Amino acid sequence: MHASLKVEHLLKYFDTHKAVDDISFELQQGSVFGLLGPNGAGKTTLIRMITGIFYPDAGNIYLNGKIFRPQKDIIHIGYMPEERGLYKKMKVGEHALYLAQLKGLSKKDAFDKTRYWFEKFEMQSWWHKKIEDLSKGMSQKLQFVTTVLHEPSLIILDEPFSGLDPVNANLIRDEIKALAQKGATIIFSTHRMEQVEEICDHIVLVNQGKKILDGTVHGVKETFKKHIFSVQTSNDMQPTNAPSSFEILSQEGKEWKIKIKEGCRNNEVLQYLIDQQIEVSGFREILPTLNEIFIQLIEQTPTARPFHSTLNS
Amino acid sequence: MQKIWIILQREYLSRVRNKTFLLSTFLFPLFLVLVFAGSAYLTKESIKEYKIAVKDPTGRYQPLLTNEKTVLFSPCLTCERTQFKEQSFDGLLEFFSTDQKHTDSIRLYTAEEGGIGLEASILGQIKKIEEQYALREKGLSSGMLDSLRSTTDKWGEGQFRSYILKGSSLKEENKGLAYAIGFGSGFLIYITLFIYGASVMRGVMEEKTNRIAEVMVSSVKPFQLMMGKIIGIAGVGLTQLLLWAILIFGLSAAGSYWLSPETITQGTQGMSPVAAPGGGAAMATQMMEMQSTVLSADWGIILGCFLFYFIGGYLFYASLFAAIGSVVNEDPQEAQSLMMPITMPIIFAFIIMTAAIEQPGGTLAYWGSIIPFTSPIVMMARIPAGVPNPVGYGQLALSMGLLIAGFILTTWLSAKIYRTGILMYGKKAGWKEMLKWVTKK
Numbered sequence: 001m002h003a004s005l006k007v008e009h010l011l012k013y014f015d016t017h018k019a020v021d022d023i024s025f026e027l028q029q030g031s032v033f034g035l036l037g038p039n040g041a042g043k044t045t046l047i048r049m050i051t052g053i054f055y056p057d058a059g060n061i062y063l064n065g066k067i068f069r070p071q072k073d074i075i076h077i078g079y080m081p082e083e084r085g086l087y088k089k090m091k092v093g094e095h096a097l098y099l100a101q102l103k104g105l106s107k108k109d110a111f112d113k114t115r116y117w118f119e120k121f122e123m124q125s126w127w128h129k130k131i132e133d134l135s136k137g138m139s140q141k142l143q144f145v146t147t148v149l150h151e152p153s154l155i156i157l158d159e160p161f162s163g164l165d166p167v168n169a170n171l172i173r174d175e176i177k178a179l180a181q182k183g184a185t186i187i188f189s190t191h192r193m194e195q196v197e198e199i200c201d202h203i204v205l206v207n208q209g210k211k212i213l214d215g216t217v218h219g220v221k222e223t224f225k226k227h228i229f230s231v232q233t234s235n236d237m238q239p240t241n242a243p244s245s246f247e248i249l250s251q252e253g254k255e256w257k258i259k260i261k262e263g264c265r266n267n268e269v270l271q272y273l274i275d276q277q278i279e280v281s282g283f284r285e286i287l288p289t290l291n292e293i294f295i296q297l298i299e300q301t302p303t304a305r306p307f308h309s310t311l312n313s
Numbered sequence: 314m315q316k317i318w319i320i321l322q323r324e325y326l327s328r329v330r331n332k333t334f335l336l337s338t339f340l341f342p343l344f345l346v347l348v349f350a351g352s353a354y355l356t357k358e359s360i361k362e363y364k365i366a367v368k369d370p371t372g373r374y375q376p377l378l379t380n381e382k383t384v385l386f387s388p389c390l391t392c393e394r395t396q397f398k399e400q401s402f403d404g405l406l407e408f409f410s411t412d413q414k415h416t417d418s419i420r421l422y423t424a425e426e427g428g429i430g431l432e433a434s435i436l437g438q439i440k441k442i443e444e445q446y447a448l449r450e451k452g453l454s455s456g457m458l459d460s461l462r463s464t465t466d467k468w469g470e471g472q473f474r475s476y477i478l479k480g481s482s483l484k485e486e487n488k489g490l491a492y493a494i495g496f497g498s499g500f501l502i503y504i505t506l507f508i509y510g511a512s513v514m515r516g517v518m519e520e521k522t523n524r525i526a527e528v529m530v531s532s533v534k535p536f537q538l539m540m541g542k543i544i545g546i547a548g549v550g551l552t553q554l555l556l557w558a559i560l561i562f563g564l565s566a567a568g569s570y571w572l573s574p575e576t577i578t579q580g581t582q583g584m585s586p587v588a589a590p591g592g593g594a595a596m597a598t599q600m601m602e603m604q605s606t607v608l609s610a611d612w613g614i615i616l617g618c619f620l621f622y623f624i625g626g627y628l629f630y631a632s633l634f635a636a637i638g639s640v641v642n643e644d645p646q647e648a649q650s651l652m653m654p655i656t657m658p659i660i661f662a663f664i665i666m667t668a669a670i671e672q673p674g675g676t677l678a679y680w681g682s683i684i685p686f687t688s689p690i691v692m693m694a695r696i697p698a699g700v701p702n703p704v705g706y707g708q709l710a711l712s713m714g715l716l717i718a719g720f721i722l723t724t725w726l727s728a729k730i731y732r733t734g735i736l737m738y739g740k741k742a743g744w745k746e747m748l749k750w751v752t753k754k
Contacts, residue, residue: 085524
């Protein structure tokens with residue numbers, strides 16, 4: 001199976017400012033992909049190239065194994081930008097039909113699909129309402145529907161949950177998973193790391209236009225783990241002599257947080273605990289959260305983005 | 314192409330369906346009529362009647378001064394310049410001497426500014442009086458003078474007419490009609506350029522501030538979005554024009570029924586046979602003459618050119634307005650200052666137009682009607698004066714060709730600014746920045 005989307009050495013300069021600087025990655029069909037990065041990292045520019053709004057200065061984009069042609073492939077892409085809006089004076093139903101037709105659907109197809117999604121999200125009663133009468137959450141739902149209505153094979157969602165209440169956020173999240181299961185590839189761009197951990201299979205972290213991390217959620221956590229474990233004991237025994245294989249970071253009642261020293265193995269810790277007559281009821285590795293990894297990586301690079309000159313680079 | 318069609322449908326329908334569209338379509342002509350009628354009424358009202366006391370101890374002028382529409386003279390030898398106001402006069406005309414060698418020998422005192430008209434009419438009368446005295450000295454009696462005047466005064470109106478040579482045929486020139494049509498169509502294009510241009514700009518600003526621009530350009534090219542809007546609003550303009558045309562024809566048809574020669578003669582005969590003997594018939598022939606002069610205009614060329622310059626001028630400026638709209642960030646004042654360079658040539662064109670109507674063959678009129686920035690307004694003021702003279706076919710073709718080339722150029726330029734501007738948030742772009750977007754590949 002070839003990759004659903006593949007980008008190779010993408011480059012985009014604005015004047016002398018490198019918005020996207022040599023980024024490559026590929027996604028498998030049916031995967032949920034997290035595109036992460038701080039503000040101004042180049043995510044939006046990257047997405048705008050993938051959606052055909054910008055032309056890359058260099059590099060290639062392949063959609064389903066073929067070179068991406070913005071004009072023809074637009075129907076295979078559904079994009080919900082972070083800066084999104086609707087025509088306030090239009091009626092909800094008309095608006096959905098309008099956007100669907102602009103994607104290239106016939107009038108009839110647009111109508112049928114709008115009906116289907118409106119029923120699914122229980123929005124039928126909104127059809128004749130004006131957009132300006134919708135609440136923020138409601139228009140968010142409508143925007144999601146108009147993004148996925150034409151059954152795109154690549155769906156790009158930029159901060160899709162901002163402004164949604166938990167009930168509707170769950171609804172959209174379940175729908176994203178269902179769409180992926182049906183074979184759509186989803187790019188999910190956000191700052192909210194807990195959502196990424198929940199939904200994404202694969203992540204890429206960009207900063208200052210460069211890719212600084214690429215991998216599965218699990219793989220990334222493995223790479224950045226610090227060998228910290230949580231130990232739960234069932235008695236209040238204290239160790240008599242200092243452990244050689246680990247250090248205790250903190251202790252709260254019967255729960256210890258320990259860091260295993262480099263070169264030592266888990267079983268050495270357990271052996272030590274057993275030797276110390278400490279009864280272990282729980283032993284669990286604490287993997288870093290994506291948030292921690294994110295902050296750690298971003299802080300290594302200066303936050304103020306320097307303006308590289310294209311001439312000297 | 315199909316996407317432009319979908320977009321322009323939405324742009325068109327969303328505006329035409331709006332109640333304010335119908336309202337403004339019918340209120341605009343009403344408003345214009347009110348403005349013109351109102352200003353005519355006000356100028357008529359503002360003509361003041363001056364009551365002037367005449368203190369003429371010489372006795373040479375006072376008996377011969379005649380009352381005019383705006384000046385009433387009454388003799389008053391006892392009047393003083395300190396008290397003519399108390400005697401409810403607006404002014405005092407005092408003669409000190411009849412000797413021409415004396416300067417400052419005739420004085421007009423008024424309490425307030427009397428206006429140029431007052432002075433001119435008084436001076437005119439004094440000159441005429443002096444002329445009469447001079448002629449009488451040469452032996453002409455006042456009776457002979459009167460009969461001379463009455464014959465010469467009639468000269469001119471009946472005898473003089475101007476014609477335009479069209480090949481071998483003669484065409485009677487009608488300056489008044491050409492003036493009216495020229496001014497009317499030029500003014501209409503001027504007003505609509507602003508109305509629809511601003512409408513395009515507001516539409517683009519709405520898309521940007523509503524944040525729908527990015528949703529749209531992920532489905533369509535920015536150029537398609539811009540053109541869809543421009544053409545859609547052009548459709549709105551043409552619809553409005555059509556409705557106005559129907560309105561005018563409807564009203565004038567109704568008007569010509571009520572004011573037809575038969576109804577007028579009947580009406581005047583039936584109602585006031587004494588007051589207007591023959592007046593009805595005269596009015597009827599006047600009406601018929603007016604109708605025939607209106608029909609004598611070259612309507613085929615005028616309407617064709619009007620439509621061309623209406624659409625051409627709109628297309629030339631609309632894309633520029635779209636570009637401005639795409640650069641602005643929610644701040645109407647920013648829009649104002651950026652609009653200046655676009656509104657200036659339009660206003661300038663209007664000024665040239667008023668001059669071009671007076672002198673359709675002049676140099677200013679010629680260049681104004683060739684350069685695409687001003688040609689839609691200026692050329693329309695000249696065309697009713699006559700094609701191919703004074704507006705030659707070559708000129709017309711050049712002007713039209715340049716306008717088409719011009720709107721292609723402005724659209725191309727604007728599209729480049731538009732596609733960058735519409736996705737730009739928060740940052741204020743100046744002219745320098747926009748120039749950079751244009752030169753960018």
